[in-house]
Amino acid sequence: MNDPPPIGGAPEMSRKSYETVRRGLAKRRAAERRFRCYGLSAILLGLTSLALLFASIVSNGYTAFRQTFVGLDIYFDAELIDPQGNRSPESLATGDYGGLVKRALSKVFPAVSSRSEKRALYSLVSTAAAIELQRRAVREPSLIGKTVKVWLPADDDVDMYVKGHIRRGAGESARRLNDRQLAWIDELIEQGNIEQRFNKTFFTAGDSREPEQAGIWGAAAGSFFTLVVTLALSFPIGIAAAIYLEEFAPKNRWTDLIEVNINNLAAVPSIVFGLLGLAVFINFFDLPRSSPLVGGLVLTFMTLPTIIIAARAAIKSVPPSIREAALGIGASSMQTVFHHVLPLAMPGMLTGAIIGMARALGESAPLLMIGMVAFIVDIPHSVMDPATVLPVQVYLWADSPERGFVERTSAAIIVLLAFLITMNALAVYLRSRFERRW
Amino acid sequence: MFWGVKVNNRLLLAALGVAIAAWQGHAQARDYISIAGSSTVYPFSTVVAEQLGKAGKLKTPKVESTGTGGGFKLFCGGVGVNYPDIANASRAIKKTEFQNCQRAGVKEIVEVKIGYDGIVVAQSKSAAPLDLTRREIYLALAKRVPDPKCQDCGKLVDNPYQTWKQIKPSLPDSKIEVLGPPPTSGTRDAFAELALEGGCQSFGWIKAWKEKDENEFKSICQAVREDGRYIESGENDNLIVQKLESNPNAVGIFGYSFLEQNADKVSGASVDGVRPDYDSISSGQYTVSRPLFFYVKKAHVGTIPGIENYIAEFTSERAWGEDGYLVDKGLIPMPAPERKQYAADAKRLKPLSM
Known part of the structure; x- marks a missing residue:
């Protein structure tokens, strides 16, 4: 067997190698099966943790979309709410609407007399009720002098109790609501005067320190203005930079250096951009703190590298034959780029821009330095108004002691995730709809 | 095929508009x-x-x-x-x-x-109430403590205590497990100054150090152990409350307002014989307050x-x-x-x- 194989021993060789292959086959197949198992388990692990995350957020947060309301027969007493007696909005604005709520509550529970008990009773209804009644009276002055059943938001403690987040079993001292208050709530539930309804406030109000009055609209508007500034700056600048670097710039040491720097910038921790923004825009240019303008400028720094890298990749993927054809029939370089390369690269660029925007939407660290981690009640109406953004709102609520903010934190995360998923889905759609393959 | 150019021009104009608005805006009063x-x-x-x-x-x-x-x-x-x-x-x-x-x-x-x-040392409602002194808090949480064999000999050793019982026999025989704020937090600074330094000064010979070398004194008294018995739990006090609820052996450190809001889940340990409540903090009897x-x-x-x-x-x-x-x-x-x-x-x- 040790003899060298005879000339023309190909069949002998192939049989030998066939044997070798056959012997190793089971092992190779097992290795392949194992590898597939690893991949599958990696995906399963990822999906499980994602499902767990979603499940915990949704199960914590879905209750925040409903709010407890107390139904009260409110008598719109002209004496209390219309001091000047002329039903004008100015006069109605100075009325004592809290008094209306107190009277209605006293009517339901006439036995309550001592001062401290009254205080406990009145605290069942949110302080926002007075503002709501005032708005109603100004809108419909015909209500004055009549008794109408009005559904008013309950206090956050009542809301938490009705939703089952406050345990009845614990002693009185361990609860935010005392035994009398629980008895009153039970009576109101029996009468059918406590109901859970859709929480409109959550989607229309700005921040508040009372959970039942807090909403995410202010933060959503802040996020919108910030992203508008970011998009308006980073998209044109990013694409201009990408086109120049890909189509016009000479390939030399300088452009290499620029390329390395752009790739580096994409990996810089975002807080660094916040510090830069503080030093440049606020301290040097004197732009107002906490404004979406400064926030947008800082996030522009952060998203520019992402957009440039994505746009360059999109331009690179346009085949050179297109350019050569255009140049061949006499187009100038600029015409080639703007008539042919750019439209073909646009879907890829848009995808990059949307992913960059989604990242900017979820960013909170750089905004700390420029004053956007702040309590802001008034809803911003321009890029110069003080504002906060959705992820910062999540952070601020997560840190609030009131029990009602626990579910609202999760609800705000749900809203933020909904925005992110929409944006990423849009990116996928654009890619599949407009992408051309060669 | 000119749309690419047009869109870009429009966006550039928008960007310019934003920049101009910014320059005009900064003269406005607040x-x-x-x-x-x-x-x-x-x-x-x-x-x-x-x-x-x-x-x-x-x-x-x-x-x-x-x-x-x-x-x-x-x-x-x-x-x-x-x-x-x-x-x-x-x-x-x-x-x-x-x-x-x-x-x-x-x-x-x-x-x-x-x-x-007030800064409270709290635990789950289901656990037996703790009764601590500032000295015991210091011994449980400091990085270096006086040698347990001879506490007045002037020798410091790395914190050897693993259970509360080892510090004082009347305390429960459970592992020391304290959830508290990270060093960036003001609550942590105040806790280190009021509780740890307060307890540390109950050792006369460490207190004498203050005159000699204030920095050294501070680092002895305020440094928190890093062997895993003190668990930094982020700035989120709600998270600490949740963790305490699921682990009756753990002890948490946070501001009084969180205790007040979560009184059905956690209770505050008494420090130097005083329970944290409005009256004791307002009058200054409860020592860990600022x-x-x-x-x-x-x-x-x-x-x-x-x-x-x-x-x-x-x-x-x-x-x-x-x-x-x-x-x-x-x-x-x-x-x-x-x-x-x-x-x-x-x-x-x-x-x-x-």
């Missing part, structure tokens, strides 16, 4: 109060701000949560609309910070003490609308009084005479001197 500082004062400051906004006439002040030190840095940046009008602080202003203020032209500062904040302040830039009063109203609202009885709405949010009020004194000083805008 018509709302700007407040920055401690995250401990933030919950109280924001409630007052919201009240002010609801009253109608004024815009709701903006309150930033930057931490006490960060707040002073901004506040002492100078006089003008870009600097905050009010700084919230969970400790008194330091001499260096005051000097920084003076150098930047912020000459007159009004100090307003608003009440107290005063809270806000500081007003006098130069801005009259320029920025509403600062006087904010001060008046904060120092009114319906806010910081014993039945006030700030007490509902967990503020521990000062005794009545002290409130009266501070309200009067605040009204006169009595400047701080150092």
Whole structure:
């Protein structure tokens, strides 16, 4: 067997190698099966943790979309709410609407007399009720002098109790609501005067320190203005930079250096951009703190590298034959780029821009330095108004002691995730709809 | 095929418009109060701000949560609309910070003490109530403690205690497991100063060190062990409450307002024989408590609308009084005479001197 194989021993060789292959086959197949198992388990692990995350957020947060309301027969007493007696909005604005709520509550529970008990009773209804009644009276002055059943938001403690987040079993001292208050709530539930309804406030109000009055609209508007500034700056600048670097710039040491720097910038921790923004825009240019303008400028720094890298990749993927054809029939370089390369690269660029925007939407660290981690009640109406953004709102609520903010934190995360998923889905759609393959 | 160009031009124009708006905007005056500082004062400051906004006439002040030190840095940046009008602080202003203020032209500062904040050592309701002293807290949490074999010999060793029982036989035989804030937190600073340093001073020979070498003394007394018995749990106190609920052996450290809001889940351990509640903290019997302040830039009063109203609202009885709405949010009020004194000083805008 040790003899060298005879000339023309190909069949002998192939049989030998066939044997070798056959012997190793089971092992190779097992290795392949194992590898597939690893991949599958990696995906399963990822999906499980994602499902767990979603499940915990949704199960914590879905209750925040409903709010407890107390139904009260409110008598719109002209004496209390219309001091000047002329039903004008100015006069109605100075009325004592809290008094209306107190009277209605006293009517339901006439036995309550001592001062401290009254205080406990009145605290069942949110302080926002007075503002709501005032708005109603100004809108419909015909209500004055009549008794109408009005559904008013309950206090956050009542809301938490009705939703089952406050345990009845614990002693009185361990609860935010005392035994009398629980008895009153039970009576109101029996009468059918406590109901859970859709929480409109959550989607229309700005921040508040009372959970039942807090909403995410202010933060959503802040996020919108910030992203508008970011998009308006980073998209044109990013694409201009990408086109120049890909189509016009000479390939030399300088452009290499620029390329390395752009790739580096994409990996810089975002807080660094916040510090830069503080030093440049606020301290040097004197732009107002906490404004979406400064926030947008800082996030522009952060998203520019992402957009440039994505746009360059999109331009690179346009085949050179297109350019050569255009140049061949006499187009100038600029015409080639703007008539042919750019439209073909646009879907890829848009995808990059949307992913960059989604990242900017979820960013909170750089905004700390420029004053956007702040309590802001008034809803911003321009890029110069003080504002906060959705992820910062999540952070601020997560840190609030009131029990009602626990579910609202999760609800705000749900809203933020909904925005992110929409944006990423849009990116996928654009890619599949407009992408051309060669 | 020109759409690419057109879109780009339009976007460039939009960007230009934004830039121009920015330059015009920066000359505008600010018509709302700007407040920055401690995250401990933030919950109280924001409630007052919201009240002010609801009253109608004024815009709701903006309150930033930057931490006490960060707040002073901004506040002492100078006089003008870009600097905050009010700084919230969970400790008194330091001499260096005051000097920084003076150098930047912020000459007159009004100090307003608003009440107290207790730091509680809490555990799950289902656990047997703990009864600790500051000395035991120090022994449980410090990085280096006096040698257990001979506590008065003047020898420090790395913290050897693993269970509470090892510190004192009457304490439960469970592992020391303390969830608390990270070093960046003001609550942690205050806890280290009040509880750890307080307990540390019960050893006469360590106390004597203070005269010799203050820095060394501080590092002995305030350094927290890093062997996993003290678990840094982020700035989120709600998370600590949740963890305590699921682990009856664990002990958590956080502000009194979180204990108050979660009294059905956690209870506060007594420190030096005193349980944390309104009366004991307000009277100063509960030792792990600190005063809270806000500081007003006098130069801005009259320029920025509403600062006087904010001060008046904060120092009114319906806010910081014993039945006030700030007490509902967990503020521990000062005794009545002290409130009266501070309200009067605040009204006169009595400047701080150092």
